[in-house]
Amino acid sequence: MSLPALDKYFQAFFETLLMVGASAVLAISGGLLLAVVLTVTARHNLYPRPRLHRALSVTVNVFRAVPFIIMLVALLPVTRFLVGTTLGTWAAVVPLTVNLIPFYARIAQVSLNEVDGGLVEAARAMGCRRWHIVRHVLLPEALPGIVGGMTVSVIAMINASAMAGAVGAGGLGDLAIRYGYERYETRVMFEVIVILIALVSVIQLLGEGLARRFDHKR
Template sequence: MFSDLISPAILSLIVDSTLETLYMVAIAALIGTLAGLPLGIFLATSARGELFEAVTVNRVLGLIVNATRSTPFIILVVAIIPFTRLVAGTSIGTTAAIVPLSLAATPFIARIVEAAVREVDQGLVEASLAMGATPLQIVRKVLIPEALPGLVLGITLSVVSLLSNSAMVGAVGGGGLGDLGIRYGYQRFMPEVMLMVVVVLIILVQTVQSLGETLAKKVNRRLRRH
């Protein structure tokens, strides 16, 4: 049975599914970062007495972010099927899976960004204000650079979470490694395929985690030198 692990057919399935997973995760991570980064910065700087004070908007956005984050991913996937069809034209396949993945990644990244920005020494912000810097200049030249190591680690954690979610979305026809594991490993009683799926996912997670930690260390050393 396990000799099939190295058969061309199985290897081709693994390679194709891995590429589908990487496609889904890469696009969802990009969209989630582009949306979550400004959202997280705003949440970190819009409370009472902060740079972009907007207490009501801050609270409303915070509630929306918390509600989205607290919804189990598999339920979110099913709940937004009409929206997924509207955006992607279909509710199945790798492109359609990007919609719920991006929607789940955005609030996750936003909270990570918010936490990283809030860890920046407020003395730097006050000094910048005293020197006449505008709020946008402070965000661009103080908050983001100082929070960069934490942001890198946070986005790395988000990508790892997306890899997990991408496997889960296979349960509803999302493609990728999760779909391969369910269709062949479970429904066709091929445990060797399930084993290969798990191994590939572990390798992907370890690779992403190592790259993220290495990049964060390099960024941190660069900041210290300056």
Template sequence: MLSLLLDLLWQSLLQTLEMTFAAGAVSLLLGLPLAVLLVTTDRQGIRPIPPLNLVASWIVNAVRSVPFIILLIILIPVTRLIAGTSLGTEAAIIPLSIACIPYYARIAEVSLREVDRGLIDAVRAMGGSRWTIIRHVLVPEALPGLLSGFTVTLVTLIGASAMAGAIGAGGLGDLAIRYGYQRFETNVMIAVVIVLIALVCLIQWLGDRLAARLGHR
């Protein structure tokens, strides 16, 4: 029984890691540019475009306002169109990514807005282009905060991936529901909770250490 439990935990952990880091990568690749867009097109941004900023902000707020479990259901047709199925680990990556792109964008936006305005004005005074400001001032100066925000996003994705297990996405959440809840196997539920806590603590510790190191440079 112990051998079977360990095997189930290992397989479920790998599925959870796959969902978390795949969706996290998509969130970083698309969420960061979205955050830059929100900051630069603001009225006080380096390229003010209020209508574009308003539309982008509205879309971000609209997606973030939908509870994840409802978003999972709403996106089933989209998931089937892209992945060919709405079940399984790979299929769950799509709604997880869509949910976390605006989430990380807002976190990254806060970090980008905290960059010293004087540095931006100095680069503009020296003839720096908008791309130069973004690449050499905004993102590098906000890097510790961006990394901390990404760590928070990964932790959120772990919880969301567990929730996705309710609709057959696999992972630790699916294991807890099928064995711990439906079969009343308390030892499985406790084991899943312990693994989730350990995973979250490890990711948070690594993220904090790396952010602190970057902040001291």
């Protein structure tokens, strides 16, 4: 069996970046919004809505409990409706996004909850509106943790995208399955693993650097 040409690696790498990039933008945006809502609607917070908070919290827990491969299959009708197909790179964006929104929401929520309550009370005492407190106090103070959570989420997406490649989503996972596993070419699988490790390492370094830059406490 012949090994895949170099352009196959470039194509698979580009497909992985496309999947992860598009999913990251959608999941981080949706997850951060969800985290803010979960935080401010908690009891004794800026917009206390216990029932809404409880319902959202249960929903997040349910989606987090579903393994990605099961969600990938369960969302096939939704994926087909949104992108017109269940195969290919863009089809993988839907389950990746749905899977990572609750994951990132919980990480961002923890960072928001760790903001010193005294800062919030001081802002309220000065007459700041609640939305201004969210924008100018909660989010800036929690930014290092939020950025760190983005790093963890993007890395989790890379892992999930490799799994999605096993069901026709393309990318490095698909390359490893079709040319490595099915053709018994261990070299291909090893090379894909090295590429994924390098990609994760770069993202981890960039994420840690950004988190340190936004951490004004250091």
